[in-house]
Amino acid sequence: MNKVTIADRIVLHLSRYELLNEDSFNTKWDLTQDGIAASVRISRAHSSLELKKLKEKGKILECQSHFKGGKVKRRSYSLTPAGMEHARRIRDAAEEEGIDIMPMLDMKRCDPRKLWDSVGEENMGALGLACVIRCPIPRADLPATTRPVIPSDVNGMTVLSDILKRNVISMADEDRKREWHSAAADYWLDRDNIRERLYHLVLSKRIRDACRLIVSEREELLSSVDDDLANIISTLDSVPDRYVTDVIPVMITVSLWSGDLRAVEDLIPILAEKDAVSGLLYSAELEMRKGDRQKALNIVMSVGHTDRFDVDLGTAWMMGRLGCVRESMDILMRMKDELITSGRMDGLDLIYMRMADVSGASGDHDSSINYLTKALGIANDAGKRKIYGMLATSYDRIGMPSKAKECTLKAK
Numbered sequence: 001m002n003k004v005t006i007a008d009r010i011v012l013h014l015s016r017y018e019l020l021n022e023d024s025f026n027t028k029w030d031l032t033q034d035g036i037a038a039s040v041r042i043s044r045a046h047s048s049l050e051l052k053k054l055k056e057k058g059k060i061l062e063c064q065s066h067f068k069g070g071k072v073k074r075r076s077y078s079l080t081p082a083g084m085e086h087a088r089r090i091r092d093a094a095e096e097e098g099i100d101i102m103p104m105l106d107m108k109r110c111d112p113r114k115l116w117d118s119v120g121e122e123n124m125g126a127l128g129l130a131c132v133i134r135c136p137i138p139r140a141d142l143p144a145t146t147r148p149v150i151p152s153d154v155n156g157m158t159v160l161s162d163i164l165k166r167n168v169i170s171m172a173d174e175d176r177k178r179e180w181h182s183a184a185a186d187y188w189l190d191r192d193n194i195r196e197r198l199y200h201l202v203l204s205k206r207i208r209d210a211c212r213l214i215v216s217e218r219e220e221l222l223s224s225v226d227d228d229l230a231n232i233i234s235t236l237d238s239v240p241d242r243y244v245t246d247v248i249p250v251m252i253t254v255s256l257w258s259g260d261l262r263a264v265e266d267l268i269p270i271l272a273e274k275d276a277v278s279g280l281l282y283s284a285e286l287e288m289r290k291g292d293r294q295k296a297l298n299i300v301m302s303v304g305h306t307d308r309f310d311v312d313l314g315t316a317w318m319m320g321r322l323g324c325v326r327e328s329m330d331i332l333m334r335m336k337d338e339l340i341t342s343g344r345m346d347g348l349d350l351i352y353m354r355m356a357d358v359s360g361a362s363g364d365h366d367s368s369i370n371y372l373t374k375a376l377g378i379a380n381d382a383g384k385r386k387i388y389g390m391l392a393t394s395y396d397r398i399g400m401p402s403k404a405k406e407c408t409l410k411a412k
Helices: 006-014 033-040 044-056 081-096 112-119 121-132 162-171 174-189 194-203 207-216 218-222 227-235 241-258 261-274 276-290 293-303 309-321 325-341 348-361 365-376 381-397 401-411
Strands: 060-065 074-079
Touching (some): 006 033, 006 044, 006 060, 033 074, 044 060, 074 081, 121 162, 194 218, 241 261
Antiparallel strands (some): 060 074
């Protein structure tokens, strides 16, 4: 067959959809001029010219249609019977010669190398940025391109499939991928999305910036630990010396949450070189997780009383988890009294939360709720979300499902 023209590609693209009329609702965005241009990978102006020619030849129909998510009708296109016959002839000819026409119509089906070459170097930065960003964003937030290589929906939000993203990213070298992730990290800086910014800082190898973000947003990050955060943290393969005592504990906490005890074993010695006492506490928790509660208790007892708030708080927490409830509450009560006597409130919410932890672990959920309520009155927003999550658990344990549900909603 002869070369497949732009007009042929438009006809083939439209042949995949049903005939439209003025009363059509929830029409696909792919049938607008913008959608056609994006699919065929030509400029909007070029698509306008080609559509005009096809209409004059009686190959396509033009009408006004409703689009899902859109408030007004927009111009849309579909094939006439003559257009459908044209599409059939192209497909038959391609089949006879063993030519796969789908990659011409669908970026997801393109060979990665052909896709890369067809996009053009001048457009690759914008497409690459769109591909590394993990969620839909306004197309207008991305750099302009000479061709519509970044698909978007009726609301102007990017709609890139996972296959398309993988194809684009697979063709980039490490330097280019780091460049894209770095640009994405800066994109989220102005939009106050800590998790996404951290993800891109880590993958762009901006390790110092990633560490600074972890230090400044530690409480926010640890208030919503999940598999995604665990994957991000596990990708952080080095920590500069100046951040070890602040960042490694976060990495250990997330690894403990995910059950990656081998990672914890690797991280503890790094922390212990800079902070032996904190290293001991995490070693105790590691032994407890491994099932050796007596060894864990011996390690905690070796720490003793210190003048460090974080260490004493950790000691009390471990003592409570190891069944030494009275000893744990004694430490926490002393810390609370010292803090109140000093006239400071900073950290008081954490003490009440630890008291709630210990009470709940011993089965006293009423006391746990009481302590959490006190903590709620002085915590910041991130702390409040965590407290509401703890309250949901406590209310559920005492048979108050409606209160538990209410707190669960507030924890989000």
